[in-house]
Amino acid sequence: MEKLQKLGRMPVGLIIPAIAILFVIFGVPIVQLFLISVNAPSFSLVNYQAFFRQQENVFVLFQTIKMSVVATAICVIIGYPTAYLIVIASKPVRTGLIVFVFIPWLTSGLVRTYAWTVILGDHGLINNLLLDLRLISDPLPLLYNRLAVYIGMVHIMLPIMILPLLSVMQGIDQSLLAAARSMGARPFAAFWRVFLPLSLPGVRSGTLLVFVVSLGFFITPQALGGLRDAMLSNFIAVQVASSLNLAPIAAAAFILLAIAVFMLSLFGMDIYGTQDHRGRTVRKSWRSQLSSLGALPRYLNEIAIPYRARHWAAQLYQAGSGSSWSKIAGAVFVLLVMIYLLFPELIVIIMSFSAGPFLEFPPSGFSLQWYRSLFGDPSWIRAFWDSFQIGVTVTILSTIAGTLAAAGLARTSPRPRTFLMMVILTPITFPAIVVGVAAYLGLVNLGLIGTKTGIVLAHSIGSIAYVVVIVAATLANFDQRLEHAAKSMRAGPVRTFMRVTLPLIRPGIIGGAVFAFIASFDEMVVTSLVSGFSIRTLPLKMFENINQQIDPTIAAVGSLLTLMPVLWLVALYVTWWRSRLRLQDAPVNSVA
Known part of the structure; x- marks a missing residue:
């Protein structure tokens, strides 16, 4: 004892x-x-050999990897500029945008997938809008295809990409960029040479998380995709439900696990930054091998130094004339991303009050019938x-x-x-x-x-x-x-x-x-x-x-689940606020 x-x-x-x-x-x-x-x-290795002998298994495996890579790449392309624009925004705007990223991340993935079935369906928002504008005569096949799966996957994974980027980018000392500008670097050069290398750990973490999670996607391909859009997770789930033979199921699961472990060991186990060090070494050797090709650009760059110095001195204390357009473009881009993240959940909430007998947007009338159906x-x-x-x-x-x-x-x-x-x-x-x-x-x-x-x-x-x-x-x-x-x-x-x-x-x-x-x-x-x-x-x-x-009862359920993250965030904020007040009062009480 x-x-x-x-x-x-x-x-x-x-x-x-x-x-x-x-x-x-x-x-x-x-x-x-x-x-x-x-x-x-x-x-x-009989079970693994049997897996790879079947052509459809190999097809599903490579399709799973391909879909995960494509979804991850789209998340990087959209997530990186979004995170950067959030970080450089003013503090109140930045706080609001971070909350807007957290809300869909905390919202049920099933609700968000369901929202896209409503938006992309034959009687969904997009087709109804195009039909009303007489741009099409028949509904477009937007659902049950690969495009719909990518839209749903990226919508679910994008917050997982943005949040690690925000965590890293907010820790970057902005004075480093100011120092680069003070040395004559243009804004893009300062970003490319200073900010981007420092933010690469966030890119690596976000990419790794999105790819590994995408490998195990199950709900979205089945709800939004067709028969040829299934992933290995759907294949394994069907086998578990229909077969008592665990050997092929175990082989398929470990093939998927091997891919995830390989990615984790390749990118995710480098705690002390040795990988970044190797990356710098590789880039250095690459530059040394191409030194002869880079001689002419460097020579022309040295000739342009005096002109660039005069240009920088003349505009050092002047506002940039083109900065307003870049700010507008950045604001529009962030707005579109926030609409993409939040609008599907808003659609579900609106449709939950529909008075019609089936799902349609906009609703034909206002009613609480589906909430009564839910609670009844x-x-x-x-x-x-x-x-x-x-x-x-x-x-x-x-x-x-x-x-x-x-x-x-x-x-x-x-x-x-x-x-x-x-x-x-x-x-x-x-x-x-x-x-x-x-x-x-x-x-x-x-x-x-x-x-x-x-x-x-x-x-x-x-x-x-x-x-x-x-x-x-x-x-x-x-x-x-x-x-x-x-x-x-x-x-x-x-x-x-x-x-x-x-x-x-x-x-x-x-x-x-x-x-x-x-x-x-x-x-x-x-x-x-x-x-x-x-x-x-x-x-x-x-x-x-x-x-x-x-x-349509599902819309009522989805709207309630969509409101849950807001309640969680309010609860977390109240807890943080009370703990902050407690810490502020502690020195006063100790002195008293």
């Missing part, structure tokens, strides 16, 4: 609950899944109640385990901390379908398939990761000398944590709890694999209705 108490006081002991859940639900099953894929104990249908109420119960339970479990793990990691030495953090973040860095298959196998071992307990455990492995990330970020700014001071006053570890640490990191804990609830409440891929046929959460109920019938 004393050994257990000592272990609980050690930093590693705080991490044990989170690691135990991850180990049982994901760690052991993923190893077991790999052994199944290689036909252990005989160990052969026991199946919708039961689905909502099941999701809420599961979400609350996951939130409590994940917040406790994740907070303890974050506290333990903060007190662990760097090398084991890095390894343990990578292990805990595995469920949110691997494709969702792979996590779902592993969780399915783990719950089969425990006999919990089709139970709420099983769904809670399956959701918790991802929710714990979100709590750990957010609480760890809060603890990074926590002064541990406060804990040492409390212990020097003979306060025990529990009392120190409850009276000193907890009040200061409470905003991070609440933020982690909010994200844990959102992740659980919106989860569908893992739930579809482990819920069996007995439990239908709200996302599963919505997805089934979208596939089987376009019931």
Whole structure:
């Protein structure tokens, strides 16, 4: 008993609950899944060979990679200038734009996918508008094709690209750009030579996140695409639902996982910046090899230096005449991106008040009939109640385990901390379908398939990761000398944590709890694999209705789910504001 108490006081002991859940639900099953894929104990590659022998499997695999690459490239092209324009905006505008990026990111991905079925459908917004303007005589086939899938994927992934870019760009010292300008560099040259290289870590992080998540896309290709637009996740899900043979499923899952791990090891494991160093070395050798070709431009550049110096001196203290057009173009670009991110959710809210018998935009009249239908249908109420119960339970479990793990990691030495953090973040860095298959196998071992307990455990492995990330970020700014001071006053570890640490990191804990609830409440891929046929959460109920019938009741559900992120952001802001007031009042009280 004393050994257990000592272990609980050690930093590693705080991490044990989170690691135990991850180990049982994901760690052991993923190893077991790999052994199944290689036909252990005989160990052969027969299942992988069988996968690649079938031409349709290879086609789906390359199509998955291609669609993920294209969606990632579009997100980079749109996300980078958007993040840059947000960063250089004034503080009030920047804060508002960041909130506008957060709202769609926190909104249910299923609701956003459903919104595009409304916009791109035969009787959707675009076709109705073109028909009313008599530009077309028949509806355009905008839905159930590759273009619709790309539109939906980019809409869901764009905030995930923008947010890491914003995090990096806001940390760049703007005085470096001013120094470059003071040395005669033009605005574009200062951006290209100074700002862009410093922002590349954000580009790498955003690109990696978008690509890995895109590999596991399941809902969007099935809801917006045609039969030839399926991705490997759809292939795996169909096999799980229709076959008891786990060997081909395990092989397909590990092929997808191998691609994700390769990308993570290639771009995501470089913590100390060695990759950037190699990148600079490569560019340097590339320039040295082409030095002869660059001699003439450098010579002409030296001739132009005196003219550029006079031009810079003359305009140093004058406003640029062309800057107004660039500002207008930037404002229009950001406005279009915000419309692209927010307008689909607004469409769902408007259509939820439609008085017509089917989905149409603009609505033929105003009515609350679909809200009455929602609250009067026991199946919708039961689905909502099941999701809420599961979400609350996951939130409590994940917040406790994740907070303890974050506290333990903060007190662990760097090398084991890095390894343990990578292990805990595995469920949110691997494709969702792979996590779902592993969780399915783990719950089969425990006999919990089709139970709420099983769904809670399956959701918790991802929710714990979100709590750990957010609480760890809060603890990074926590002064541990406060804990040492409390212990020097003979306060025990529990009392120190409850009276000193907890009040200061409470905003991070609440933020982690909010994200844990959102992740659980919106989860569908893992739930579809482990819920069996007995439990239908709200996302599963919505997805089934979208596939089987376009019931306007879904618009009412979607509008309520769209308003949830606003409530979460308000709650987080109130928590942050109260903690800030508490910290401001603390010095006054101590002096008094």
